Amino acid sequence: MGGKQSFPIVKLDREKIVIVTGGNTGIGYETAKWIAMMGATVIIACRSEERAKAAIEKMNEDFKKEKEKRKDLIEDETLAVEFMKVDMASLKSVMAFINEFKESGRKLHSLVCNAGIGWVPQYKLPLTNYLSHFLIIAHLLPIMMKSGEDCRIVSVSSSGHTYSCDFDLENIQGKKYTPETFDRFLYYRRSKLYQVMHMFSLNRRIKNSNVTVNSLHPGFVQSEFTRAFEDQGRYMFLWKFGKSFGKLIDMSCVSLR
Numbered sequence: 001m002g003g004k005q006s007f008p009i010v011k012l013d014r015e016k017i018v019i020v021t022g023g024n025t026g027i028g029y030e031t032a033k034w035i036a037m038m039g040a041t042v043i044i045a046c047r048s049e050e051r052a053k054a055a056i057e058k059m060n061e062d063f064k065k066e067k068e069k070r071k072d073l074i075e076d077e078t079l080a081v082e083f084m085k086v087d088m089a090s091l092k093s094v095m096a097f098i099n100e101f102k103e104s105g106r107k108l109h110s111l112v113c114n115a116g117i118g119w120v121p122q123y124k125l126p127l128t129n130y131l132s133h134f135l136i137i138a139h140l141l142p143i144m145m146k147s148g149e150d151c152r153i154v155s156v157s158s159s160g161h162t163y164s165c166d167f168d169l170e171n172i173q174g175k176k177y178t179p180e181t182f183d184r185f186l187y188y189r190r191s192k193l194y195q196v197m198h199m200f201s202l203n204r205r206i207k208n209s210n211v212t213v214n215s216l217h218p219g220f221v222q223s224e225f226t227r228a229f230e231d232q233g234r235y236m237f238l239w240k241f242g243k244s245f246g247k248l249i250d251m252s253c254v255s256l257r
């Protein structure tokens with residue numbers, strides 16, 4: 001993990017509350033860390049307490065090293081990063097997370113819908129990537145709407161949603177699912193398409209509110225994402241090759257799908 005910072009550093013108030021789903025590694029880790037290093041309170045919503053706590057420790061180590069190199073980060077000794085438990089593959093766990101946050105009575109200024117699995121051989125994929133985020137947004141949006149100016153929902157999607165991907169109502173309802181016909185690559189792309197469609201439709205409904213809706217493709221990022229397709233030689237080759245070419249390899253991956 002790691003990487004260069006390519007965005008302006010702004011001072012954020014500790015009162016600003018940001019949730020990052022899947023903030024214990026990869027893109028979510030860096031996102032949570034940098035937002036915290038600018039001053040906000042960040043809640044990393046993760047399924048493993050152990051991994052989350054180790055991540056918070058590592059974030060503070062990274063913070064100390066970063067502070068030795070630069071002067072524009074917060075003066076505090078430690079980052080305001082907290083852990084909340086959520087398993088995005090379980091609606092029961094997602095509801096428990098939502099209720100715990102509601103009961104805390106806290107405001108919510110930004111929600112980064114990042115947790116995701118790629119190409120896993122199981123039907124839980126749309127649940128983790130899309131449906132659970134849908135539920136969290138539906139329940140926490142009213143809180144965001146009362147949390148003051150400039151609140152943001154950021155959905156971490158993928159350019160994969162644009163390639164050989166369609167919206168199929170029966171499929172999204174699980175009616176066509178069988179273990180034999182399950183296409184993990186297609187399901188991943190679809191889950192990302194649903195995220196994008198959700199953001200467009202949400203934006204139409206709340207565009208004049210204090211909450212902006214954003215959807216992004218992160219580019220080609222070296223993370224733990226490959227855990228899901230280590231058995232797929234072709235994709236692993238492209239991923240490793242991508243270490244040298246970054247964005248370019250992203251385009252190459254796309255043309256193979």
Ligand SMILES: NC(=O)c1ccc[n+]([C@@H]2O[C@H](COP(=O)([O-])OP(=O)(O)OC[C@H]3O[C@@H](n4cnc5c(N)ncnc54)[C@H](OP(=O)(O)O)[C@@H]3O)[C@@H](O)[C@H]2O)c1
Binds near residue numbers: 021024046226
């Ligand atoms: N890397 C890329 O090049 C790339 C490209 C396009 C889009 N994206 C998107 O970027 C997002 C982040 O991916 P990444 O590359 O950072 O992958 P990653 O390193 O594998 O991180 C994924 C994060 O999601 C969490 N997660 C997975 N299943 C979960 C569950 N059931 N409940 C709670 N958390 C869960 C993981 O937690 P655990 O550590 O507990 O597994 C981890 O924190 C994903 O939505 C992905 O689709 C990535």
